[in-house]
Amino acid sequence: MKELLKKILKAVNLYHPLQLLYRQWLFDIKRQYLRFRYRKFKGDLFTCNVCGKSYLKFAPDYPSQENRIAIRQHAVIAGYGDNIICPNCLSVARDRLVLAMLEKIDLHSKKVLHISPEKNIYSFLCSKAIVQTADLTPQFYRNVDKHISKADLTDLPYPDNSFDVVVANHVLEHVPDDRSAMKEIFRVLKSTGIAILQVPFSAILMATLEEPDILDPCKQSILFGQKDHVRIYSLTDYIKRLQETGFVVDYLDYESLRPLHKFAIQPGEGFFKITK
Numbered sequence: 001m002k003e004l005l006k007k008i009l010k011a012v013n014l015y016h017p018l019q020l021l022y023r024q025w026l027f028d029i030k031r032q033y034l035r036f037r038y039r040k041f042k043g044d045l046f047t048c049n050v051c052g053k054s055y056l057k058f059a060p061d062y063p064s065q066e067n068r069i070a071i072r073q074h075a076v077i078a079g080y081g082d083n084i085i086c087p088n089c090l091s092v093a094r095d096r097l098v099l100a101m102l103e104k105i106d107l108h109s110k111k112v113l114h115i116s117p118e119k120n121i122y123s124f125l126c127s128k129a130i131v132q133t134a135d136l137t138p139q140f141y142r143n144v145d146k147h148i149s150k151a152d153l154t155d156l157p158y159p160d161n162s163f164d165v166v167v168a169n170h171v172l173e174h175v176p177d178d179r180s181a182m183k184e185i186f187r188v189l190k191s192t193g194i195a196i197l198q199v200p201f202s203a204i205l206m207a208t209l210e211e212p213d214i215l216d217p218c219k220q221s222i223l224f225g226q227k228d229h230v231r232i233y234s235l236t237d238y239i240k241r242l243q244e245t246g247f248v249v250d251y252l253d254y255e256s257l258r259p260l261h262k263f264a265i266q267p268g269e270g271f272f273k274i275t276k
C-alpha cells in the first residue's frame, strides 16, 4: 500500500514536494522541542559555528536499532553519540567540522561544486563563493537550492579543472562505483583545488566492507549501518583509494583538531585534507 501511494505521488510529481514539506514539519517540531528542553543547559562549553549559540551540552543522536549492530561492531565514526545536534539550530557535528575547515579557506570568488548540498554548508559557501550544486536526485534538495542540477558523480557534466573546491560530505559511502566518483572529482578539480570528502569510517577494520550492487535496505542497515549505504570504509583503505586516484591526502586526526573541539565535532572524527 505504501509503495503504491509512493508510485502514484511520483507519477503526479507530488512525492518529493510533499516529502520536503514533511521533513520541514518534523524539523520545526524537533527544533521547538530541543530549544525548550535545553534552555537550562545554556553555557559556554560548546558553541555552534552555524548559529553562534553556546551550551553546556548539545543533544545526542544515536543510531536506530537496525543500524546499531554494524556501527557498534565496527566502531564506525558515523556522526552518532553525545553532543551531536545543536539544540538551537539543529546543526549536526559532521557539518560543523566541515564548516570549521571551510572557514580556513579563502573562498572569495572561488568556484565550488557542492554535491548533495547541506543547508548550513550551502548557505556559508554562497556567502563567499560561486556555488554549483548537484545531485543524482536533485528533487531532494530543492529546498536548499532550487537551481540544483542533476548530475551523476561518476560522470560529471563539467569540464576538467573547473572547480577550486569540491564538497561531497558523507556521499561516497552511498556510491556503488566510488573509485569512478573519486576520478571524476579529481578531473573537475583545479590543480590548486581542495576536495572535502568526509565519509563514515572504521579505524579498526583492516579492509573496507562493501557490496556495491546491494539493493536491499534492510540488509544494508544490518551490514553497513544505514539503509542506503553500500560500504563501511576502513580508514586506511579510504585514504589508499584516494591516493590511488591521484589525490594527496593528509589525515588530521581528532586530537590534532583540538581547537575545533569547542564546536562539538564528533570524538574520533578526523579531517581528510585532500588536494591534487
Ligand SMILES: [Zn+2]
Pocket: 048, 049, 050, 051, 052, 053, 086, 087, 088, 089, 090, 091
Ligand atoms: Zn546552532
